[in-house]
Amino acid sequence: MKELVILSGKGGTGKTSLTAAFAGLKSSLMLCDADVDAADLHLIMAPDVQETHDFVGGNEAVIDPDRCTGCGTCLELCRFDAIDENQGEYTVDVLNCEGCGVCVDMCPESAIDFPRKTCGQWFVSHTRFGPMVHARLGIAEENSGRLVALVREQAKKRARDAHIDLILTDGPPGIGCPVIASIGQASAILIVAEPTVSGIHDMKRVGELAAHFKIPAMVCINKFDLNLDQTRAIETIAREKNILVAGKIPFDPAFTKAMIQIQTLLEYDDTCPAAKAVRNIWETVMTHPAMKLERLM
Amino acid sequence: MIISIASGKGGTGKTTVAANLAASLNQPVTVLDCDVEEPNLHLFLHPDIQSREKVIAPVPEIDLDRCTFCKKCMDICRFNAIAVTANTVVTFPELCHSCGGCTVICPENAVTEKERILGTVETGTVPLPDMNFGQGLLDIGQVMVPPVIRQVKSHRAPDQGITLIDAPPGTSCPVIAAMKDTDFVILVTEPTPFGLNDLKLAVETVRLLNIPHGLIINRAGMGDDAVYAYAKDKNLPVLMEIPYDKAIAQAYSKGDLIISQQEDYKEKFQTLYKKICLLADSEKCAP
Numbered sequence: 001m002k003e004l005v006i007l008s009g010k011g012g013t014g015k016t017s018l019t020a021a022f023a024g025l026k027s028s029l030m031l032c033d034a035d036v037d038a039a040d041l042h043l044i045m046a047p048d049v050q051e052t053h054d055f056v057g058g059n060e061a062v063i064d065p066d067r068c069t070g071c072g073t074c075l076e077l078c079r080f081d082a083i084d085e086n087q088g089e090y091t092v093d094v095l096n097c098e099g100c101g102v103c104v105d106m107c108p109e110s111a112i113d114f115p116r117k118t119c120g121q122w123f124v125s126h127t128r129f130g131p132m133v134h135a136r137l138g139i140a141e142e143n144s145g146r147l148v149a150l151v152r153e154q155a156k157k158r159a160r161d162a163h164i165d166l167i168l169t170d171g172p173p174g175i176g177c178p179v180i181a182s183i184g185q186a187s188a189i190l191i192v193a194e195p196t197v198s199g200i201h202d203m204k205r206v207g208e209l210a211a212h213f214k215i216p217a218m219v220c221i222n223k224f225d226l227n228l229d230q231t232r233a234i235e236t237i238a239r240e241k242n243i244l245v246a247g248k249i250p251f252d253p254a255f256t257k258a259m260i261q262i263q264t265l266l267e268y269d270d271t272c273p274a275a276k277a278v279r280n281i282w283e284t285v286m287t288h289p290a291m292k293l294e295r296l297m
Numbered sequence: 298m299i300i301s302i303a304s305g306k307g308g309t310g311k312t313t314v315a316a317n318l319a320a321s322l323n324q325p326v327t328v329l330d331c332d333v334e335e336p337n338l339h340l341f342l343h344p345d346i347q348s349r350e351k352v353i354a355p356v357p358e359i360d361l362d363r364c365t366f367c368k369k370c371m372d373i374c375r376f377n378a379i380a381v382t383a384n385t386v387v388t389f390p391e392l393c394h395s396c397g398g399c400t401v402i403c404p405e406n407a408v409t410e411k412e413r414i415l416g417t418v419e420t421g422t423v424p425l426p427d428m429n430f431g432q433g434l435l436d437i438g439q440v441m442v443p444p445v446i447r448q449v450k451s452h453r454a455p456d457q458g459i460t461l462i463d464a465p466p467g468t469s470c471p472v473i474a475a476m477k478d479t480d481f482v483i484l485v486t487e488p489t490p491f492g493l494n495d496l497k498l499a500v501e502t503v504r505l506l507n508i509p510h511g512l513i514i515n516r517a518g519m520g521d522d523a524v525y526a527y528a529k530d531k532n533l534p535v536l537m538e539i540p541y542d543k544a545i546a547q548a549y550s551k552g553d554l555i556i557s558q559q560e561d562y563k564e565k566f567q568t569l570y571k572k573i574c575l576l577a578d579s580e581k582c583a584p
Contacts, residue, residue, distance in 0.1 A: 010307030010308060010332075010334075010335045011306035011309075011466050011495075012308010012309055013308055016491065035306075037466070037467035037469050037498075038305050038466065038467055038468065040491045043490045043491060043494055058375070059375070079395065079397050080396070099375060100375055100394055100398055101373070101398070102373065102396050102397065105373050105402065106402070137468070137469060139501045139505055140468065140470075140502055140505055142469060142470050144469045173307045173334075174335060174465065174467075175437065176334045176440055176442045179334075196549055196550035197340040197341075197550070197552035198312065198335075198337035198340055198549075201337060202335045205334075205335060209437050209438065212437050212438045226543075226550050227547060227550035230551075253519070259489055260490060260520055260521050
């Protein structure tokens, strides 16, 4: 089984639109939306949800006022500023609580409860391109890295059961915890970069991250004709860092128009220049040695 | 007055708004880039960085001569950062959340804390009148984002000044850390289905924190009208529109400000600030 993770360093570069466009190019694949914080792939895929599961993340401290004697041990020990004191009454600020449980264990009166909490939901769906695993993290919840890991694990398990040999994963933005959770053991990553000063900066950071975890990386340049100097700069950096440039997509309003119609680019117009570029990139990516290598997953 | 600029997700024009608004204000301003995973603001403001400080988190170090392998540290750790066997203790600093539980619970005082570097905070000035700059940079491979953001925010302007915070994308811990304790949130979106979906999540987040907020629609004209209908339905004031314009996109691609290309935008951003002052707690607004 292989897994290609589409990343970008940050949102808005066309990662999800490209993932969706790729989906129609192979007859059998598993889709996985690992951007659990602001998932968008479902907007194009219109998934028919078959299974809904709760994601139980960490625990949260709750002080029982009846048992609390106001000794202040919790306030003194909490390193996350999560204990508030108001005229001798102690409460937990849930937005600051890290779920470490130190206050729970050290309270001399055992006055702090530590219930588990549901932090979001994950889904298994049918789409017109095959099965899809996706999720939604609750607002202001933590543990997005763990939810990303869970979504990918489920995508692998379900792909194995259905004898599907390719997982296409729409990755989260950034280089932090959710991104790290989205690339471990992936066959390769494809970075979608825009030819802008920030696009180059973000591509370098995510390229370094891939190198740090020894995941083969490729790059494609979206809206390459917006700034040809910056496009050349991306190509030069990619060469220096041994990142294959899989192709360049011209600026094309068809991407937005397709999105509004709830269609992939190729469904909307498969003859436009951007569609041709997407096809070529797909061919190049799929023939990369990393995508031929069978990984034990 | 602390204004954070957020968007649900990246690529909607947060940094464009932060940079142009900062450069349009005729008063002292501190701009802080809290998108520490991918900070971009420096590419537009070209700060002269004058100081760098490390962001440090304490992680446990076990003195094996004192340790009796009682496993209390392992049991209190909810993040699996400590493993105790019959005759040794292994710590996993990258999993540690620095809660200090192991230090307080150890009956033998065998746990001390050493420093782990999460990233860097850089501060300096921008070659524009009265502008201070700060940004955080998460080290590659590190996952603890909120402490880096909090340290960037510690460099906010003194009481009377204006601070602008470029927030990270999303709706989870990093963006909460950035938005928390700010006086106003500007939500930047674009009028597309993706933009609307992420805006809805961002609105839920800012309403949870109970911070006054308003909307900027970037790339106006590129998509459909659903964002406007949503704004009306939710009583979200539209503070400003930036049109879908190839010249603006090209200026951005080179790292240029809109206001240096199109003079009238300076006034538009000043008007934006006045609108914010009317919506935020008026006492916070600098005269």
